Amino acid sequence: MLAGRAARTCALLALCLLGAGAQDFGPTRFICTSVPVDADMCAASVAAGGAEELRSSVLQLRETVLQQKETILSQKETIRELTAKLGRCESQSTLDPGAGEARAGGGRKQPGSGKNTMGDLSRTPAAETLSQLGQTLQSLKTRLENLEQYSRLNSSSQTNSLKDLLQSKIDELERQVLSRVNTLEEGKGGPRNDTEERAKIEAALTSLHQRISELEKGQKDNRPGDKFQLTFPLRTNYMYAKVKKSLPEMYAFTVCMWLKSSAAPGVGTPFSYAVPGQANELVLIEWGNNPMEILINDKVAKLPFVINDGKWHHICITWTTRDGVWEAYQDGTQGGSGENLAPYHPIKPQGVLVLGQEQDTLGGGFDATQAFVGELAHFNIWDRKLTPGEVYNLATCSTKALSGNVIAWAESHIEIYGGATKWTFEACRQIN
Secondary structure, eight states, rough: OOOOOOOOHHHHHHHHHHTTTTTOOOOOOOOEEEEEEEOOHHHHIIIIIIHHHHHHHHHHHHHHHHHHHHHHHHHHHHHHHHHHHHHHHHHHHHHHTTTGGGGOOSSSTTTTTTTTOOOOOOOOOOHHHHHHHHHHHHHHHHHHHHHHHHHHSSHHOOOOOOOOHHHHHHHHHHHHHHHHHHHHHHTTHHHHHHHHHHHHHHHHHHHHHHHHHHHHHHHTSOOOOOOOEEEEEEOOOSSSESSSSOOOOOOOEEEEEEEEEEOOOOOOEEEEEEOOOOEEEEEEOOOOOOEEEEEEEEEEEEOOOOOOOOSSSEEEEEEEEEGGEEEEETTTTTEEOOOOSSSSBBBBBSSSEEOOOSSSBBOOOGGGGGGOEEEEEEEEESSSOOOOOHHHHHHHHHHOOOOOOOOOOOOGGEETTTTTTEEOOHHHHHHH
């Protein structure tokens, strides 16, 4: 009889546990517990152990649900942020299709770190681009004034008529630029209109550059081959000049030039020499708010030059591989010196010498933020250290001034690209 009662008790307990587990918290277990006959078997069985397990499962589920809610809220916030950023990127790319390829500045670059963007258009917002076009127009007007002065001395009806035609075209371009700036200020410009307008203006500028260059050829025929200067009116990645001749292996050198610039911050890169495997074999650069630097085999020395005052300055740097000793001269006076600059490293031959741009790859990889803006003339290189007296003769335009025995300044030695221009050298005329 007791056995039958125990069996019935187990059956009832099983039914109680099944009823309590209807919410499906996991696998069901059957537990038999001996209890008094007059006791509440279901309550007793749950209290005996099942309630603890159920409570634990419920708490775990509740904690899981709360964690999932937090995760979902966090993911929603992240999605909102990404959506907002994507919207900004899409709107920016609509205004400036090439903006996604622009590289942010912030320090001297390592060799090969940049992308070769030579020949690309300037990636600046429309208003800034139009401002740069205005600067180019001003440069063209200055060149026309020089041509006008030349034509007075060499009267030619053909030259005068062509000059008048070019002047009228420049006036028309100025009106277009002014109209476009006013449209931008009023917020009426659309991306397609901006692109079309820019293309028209740049095409007209290219044509003007070519026509003015034809006029300037008449001046070139009447001047010595070294009495010219290079002009880089804009900070771009496509205006530059290339020296046709490479450098030999050198264990010492002197490099001298005339510079005129008012660019800020930093005048950019007057010259760079790259060889296979080393883009920074020999570089002169003033980038951002940093002082001007000379790089030899990617080793750096800071120079004491201050030249961005819009006036002509003559600079020279001498160097010898023994102990890496260097000296810096500005306007004929030594202003700094040092040692341990790439000691016992000879300048390697068979490289590419570029004026106006810094090379990240051999002959290319130009970055507009490092481009030289201004005028450059009488770039000469010697394979020895010049004396202070020889440097002074160069800075004072003396008749005793030497020409470089490695690179001598001559129009036949220079190729220009991207709108950089040549015209008569002014600095020595002002000194004399």
